[in-house]
Amino acid sequence: MTRVSIPSQLISYTGGETRVEAVGATVDEVLRDLDRLYPGLRFRVVDEQDRVRKHMRVFVGQDAARDLRRPLAPGDEVLIFGALSGG
Amino acid sequence: MPEPVQLLIGARKGAWIYRSDAARQRWDVQGPIFLGHIVSHLVLDPRDGRTLLMAASTGHLGPTIFRSTDDGKTWTEAAQPPAFGKAADPEQGRAVDRTFWLEPGHADEPGVWWAGTSPPGLFVSRDGGATWDGVAGFNDNPKYYDWCPPDTGTPDGALLNQVRIDPRDPSHMYVATSTGGVFESRDQAASWAPLNRNVEANFLPDPYPEYGQDAHYIALSPARPDRIYQQNHCGIYRLDKPSDEWLRIGKAMPPEIGDIGFTIIAHPREPDTAWVFPMDGTEVWPRTSPGGRPAVYRTRDGGRSWERQDVGFPAEQGWFTVKRQAFCADEGAPVSLYLGTTGGELWMSEDEGATWRQIAAHLPEIYSVVATPVP
Numbered sequence: 001m002t003r004v005s006i007p008s009q010l011i012s013y014t015g016g017e018t019r020v021e022a023v024g025a026t027v028d029e030v031l032r033d034l035d036r037l038y039p040g041l042r043f044r045v046v047d048e049q050d051r052v053r054k055h056m057r058v059f060v061g062q063d064a065a066r067d068l069r070r071p072l073a074p075g076d077e078v079l080i081f082g083a084l085s086g087g
Numbered sequence: 088m089p090e091p092v093q094l095l096i097g098a099r100k101g102a103w104i105y106r107s108d109a110a111r112q113r114w115d116v117q118g119p120i121f122l123g124h125i126v127s128h129l130v131l132d133p134r135d136g137r138t139l140l141m142a143a144s145t146g147h148l149g150p151t152i153f154r155s156t157d158d159g160k161t162w163t164e165a166a167q168p169p170a171f172g173k174a175a176d177p178e179q180g181r182a183v184d185r186t187f188w189l190e191p192g193h194a195d196e197p198g199v200w201w202a203g204t205s206p207p208g209l210f211v212s213r214d215g216g217a218t219w220d221g222v223a224g225f226n227d228n229p230k231y232y233d234w235c236p237p238d239t240g241t242p243d244g245a246l247l248n249q250v251r252i253d254p255r256d257p258s259h260m261y262v263a264t265s266t267g268g269v270f271e272s273r274d275q276a277a278s279w280a281p282l283n284r285n286v287e288a289n290f291l292p293d294p295y296p297e298y299g300q301d302a303h304y305i306a307l308s309p310a311r312p313d314r315i316y317q318q319n320h321c322g323i324y325r326l327d328k329p330s331d332e333w334l335r336i337g338k339a340m341p342p343e344i345g346d347i348g349f350t351i352i353a354h355p356r357e358p359d360t361a362w363v364f365p366m367d368g369t370e371v372w373p374r375t376s377p378g379g380r381p382a383v384y385r386t387r388d389g390g391r392s393w394e395r396q397d398v399g400f401p402a403e404q405g406w407f408t409v410k411r412q413a414f415c416a417d418e419g420a421p422v423s424l425y426l427g428t429t430g431g432e433l434w435m436s437e438d439e440g441a442t443w444r445q446i447a448a449h450l451p452e453i454y455s456v457v458a459t460p461v462p
Contacts, residue, residue, distance in 0.1 A: 009147050040164045044148035047182035048170035055147045082147035 002030050002072055005079040010045070013038040022078075027058060028068035030078055045080060057081040089437065090460065092417060094425055094446075095139070096433065097126035097455035102141055104129075104159050105446065106461050111423070111437065114446060120159055128412055130189045131459045132215075134197050140216045142186035142202070150185045152202075154216045158462055167218035169202050169210035171226060181206055181226075188412065189216075190250040193257035201276075203247035207235040207264050209276060224277040225262065225270075234267035234281070234298050241265050241301075248411055249305050253312050261305060261315065268300030269317065284332045287321035304350045304411050311358035314389075318351040323363055325390050336390020340365065344377050344384070344395075350414045354422060354439075359389040362396075362416075362424065362440055364409040375406040383424070383440050399443030400434070407432065412455040427453025 001021040006014050014020055022037065024030035028050070035042035045056050050068055052058050058065045059079040060072065072078070089111050096103040096118075103118035124143040132138040137156050144150040152165040174180025183204045192199025192211075202210040202219060209225040212218060225231070225247075239245055246265040253259035258275040261282070268283035281298040288300045301320035308314040313328035323337030323346040337346025347368025354360035362385050367373040376382070382397035407428035414426045424436040431450035436443045 007147075009145065039166065040151065043168060043170070044151065047149060048172070049174055049177035049180035049182055051177060051182065053147070053149050 003077045004030060004034060005077065007080055007082045009082040010038075010041055010080065013041040013044075025072060026068065027060065027065050027070045027072065027078060030072065031058075031068065055083050057083045089419065089423075092423065093131075093459045093461045094433070095129040095131060095455070095457040095459065096427060096450070096453060097129040097141070097412075098427075098431070098451040098453050099125055100451035102126040102129050102143075102159075103450065105433065111435070116447075117159060121153070121162075125185065126454065127185055127187045128189045128455045128457075130191065130457055132191050132200075133459075134191060134194060136460070136462060138215055140189050140200060142189055144185040150183050150204075152186060152189075152216055152219070163217075165212075165217055165219060167220075169204055169208065169219040169221070171208060172221055181208070183208060184244055186210075187246050188249055190252065193252050194254070196257055201250040201252075201260075203250050203262065205244040205246045206237075206240070207245050207247035207266060209247055209250065209262060211276070222276045224272065224274075225279055228279060234270070235264060236266060239266050248303070251305055251307050251315075253307070254309070255312060261307075263302035263305045263317070265301045265303075265320075267298040268302045268319075269305060269315075270298075282326070282331060285335070286317070286319055286324055286333045287335070289321050303348070306351055306353045306361070308353040308358040308361075309355045310353075314353075314358050316351045316353055316361050318348050318363060320347070320368075322346045323348070323351065323390065334390070336386065339386075339391055340384060340393050341395075344382075345369070348409075349411045350409055352414055352416050352424070355416060355418045356420075357387070360385065360387045360439075361390070362414070363393075364414055364426065366408040374408050376408060379404050379406050381405040381407060381428075383426075383436075383443075385440050396436075396440040396443075398441065399436075399445075406430075410452075410454055412457075413453050415456050415458050417458040423458070425456050425458050427456040429453070 022030045022033035094105040101119035101122040106115045127142045129141045139155040141153040151168045153162040155162045171181040188203035190201040198215045200212045209222040210219045249263040251261040260272045270279040271282045286300045304318045315326045317324040324333040325336045340346040367377045381400040384393040407430040433447040
């Protein structure tokens, strides 16, 4: 299981939880498992071309993960953030 | 005797529902609904009188559609919101930024809805808004990138901003775009043809091209669906089918006001009557009420003449405007008009525009106003 940090913008999907877990060997697989657990969440973060949306950020630990194919190692944590998006 | 009315408000920071008493003097307010969401359109299905669809996004999150069947108390997200097909090169692929327009399908097709998006895309749902599919006849049309060139369009992104359906024939449809103008289909969206003859595009080398116009808004006259009114980036027009040539009826507007605006509405019973809300399209395009004196203009002769209707609006220093889907009429007799402003004010007229009064102020910028009977 991979620990995932959920930003405030998405806690309506997770029942208010900011820390959840999902399975997957890559960031993409974790996001797809999150969408199975919390339907609709993935499309709010990733567009139909599998690009992380402009004002969202996905990190694996300290590293930005724009490429969703990035593999995950045991113990990795995925962090999703809402970035700056204007007023 | 007036009836209670319900106003569905989509705004830059959420949605609101205003419900009046029978005299339309007192209003119950429901909202904010989805505070912080950008709500481009909130529409009631006229076929069942109970299904609400909302086009929403946020500054961060991707776009989606919410659905309610209990007067907006609870909402369910679409299982498959509008989304373009996966491109061979994902870096070049289109992604829906937001759904801008929701159109209930023909009266004979319950459960069918159409949606227009930014960037321009046409989508259809056949299950009441739960799942949406791209319409290949437009989105994958060989002419798509001519009609909707990338990196053009409005400051907020290029739009497919209206879908209109001939009430006599569900296969006869129109769409309006900010990049290619108006298009017509006679085979329920399988194929499309430009419908822009004599509509100006003064920002292109050829000012009267086959396509390339910025059609801000189109409205079919309910009383005569062969009559289409258009508020364009370059003026006010009227088309009477079967002609395919638009007539610039905005030429009859006072020159100091001009004929620029975002929206136009047609009278539900009188095909010669329509209303516009002009804005300043001079020099750097302030897009405010001309001179800071807001007014509606009405024609009762199909655009041969226009009369100013400003009683009740600020007489000076009123600098708002009215966006595309933020102006509407009900079907009452007399017709009542409703508009929402960029300054977050909600106004109504119970006498076909002769006098205006403010219903609400201090809302966020209003994007859409839809009047329906109170359920």
